[in-house]
Amino acid sequence: MYVKEQYLEIKCLADIPADEWPREKLKAKGPKCLSDRELLAILLGKGRKGQDVFSLAGCILEMMDENGGFPDLDELQTVKGIGPVKASILVAAVEFARRRIRPEGVKISAPSDVLPLIQHYADRKQEHLLCLTLNGANEVIATRVITIGLLNRTQIHPREVFADALTDRAASIIMAHNHPSGNLSPSSEDRSITRRIKESGDVLGVQLLDHLIFTLKGFYSFKEHGEI
Template sequence: MIPKIEGLVNTMYICDNPETAKRMADLPEHERPREKLEKNGAQALSDRELMAILLGKGRKGRDVLAMAADILEAVDRNGGFPDHDALRAIKGVGPAKASVIMAALEFSRRRIRPEGTKISSPADVLPLLRHYADRKQEHLICLTLNGGNEVIATRVITIGLLNRTQIHPREVFADAVTDRAAAIVLAHNHPSGNVSPSSDDHAVTRRIRDSGEVLGIPLLDHLVFTLKGYYSFKEHGDI
């Protein structure tokens, strides 16, 4: 059981408009991050809810969950480890909160790493990516693999709508070359909840596949995933 901090819940606002701001205590108990964690475990919470617990509270008129979403975007845009200045640039994040966030990210990096996970099927990839499934923007993620199909690293390549003009092979393969990767796997979330790939998804996949063949770093699969399922280009014979 996580100890309650007196008065903390009443200061966790859930909207950005100070005139209509509600307290976290006004949410149904089963929707409050701390209570959800106590009842269902940390694995049941979204990244945003976990970050909200780390933050503890928002500021007057500033939603703690909105702050958490802004921080997650900064995390994704900075390779998983934003610096102090990037965090301080977020409305409501002061030096103390920035330090807590950086410490939590570094602790998790040291203790829980995907490196060494062997990838044999999409089922092996999804546990490493499912926390991106609830993001409101598409995140293109690249897993670099060694010769034994073990994960070297997992990185967010781009955030936003995927199309053939935005995704350049050099962005995908720059780190793969540095990692001396033997292969890569691409994946991206569909905020719409529909796992069917778009025409641009197919075009991007073909472009990266062809570039990988030239570089000798083959694209093994491209996954489109949501909270409810996934589409594998490999399983459907599209690679």
């Protein structure tokens, strides 16, 4: 059975004021103010005996992150409380959104242009390393989760970053990862990884345009600070 440990410290639905429950929050503030977990809770509708919908949504969210942001029909049904109907609804909802509201074609002119495509990962309790592939006009081809680290550490190898970039025939990439600590300052490991990816990209002919560190409160751009 799929177990989600990283969300254990987050409140359950019963601990949240009624006016902050997902449906009520959606009505009062609009969908953009909801976290991924809250949006999933609305799609699920209800939880199961011994596990409320908020906790169940957290479990599924981790599974999706580990699958590059997309739900897998068969894997979803390994989660207790998720049968074929709910699994089908989730897969269909994500695919519908992918078709109707795509990041493809978004032109990146500044680091701030990247944030709307990645900001929803800022509340994760583990580091998520993301990679945006871009064409020669700096338009986004795709945004993917490359690795999920262990709290404050992300293990990454250049082949994991550039595998999809080469398949996309990308001219360049932008890396980004969240800092669960809330600290925007890059670590020595962040700088080392950036140099390594840039050097590998130079060899492959796929330019690393920037590396962003982001939190719920802001971002740090390696390019803006003259580190790329």
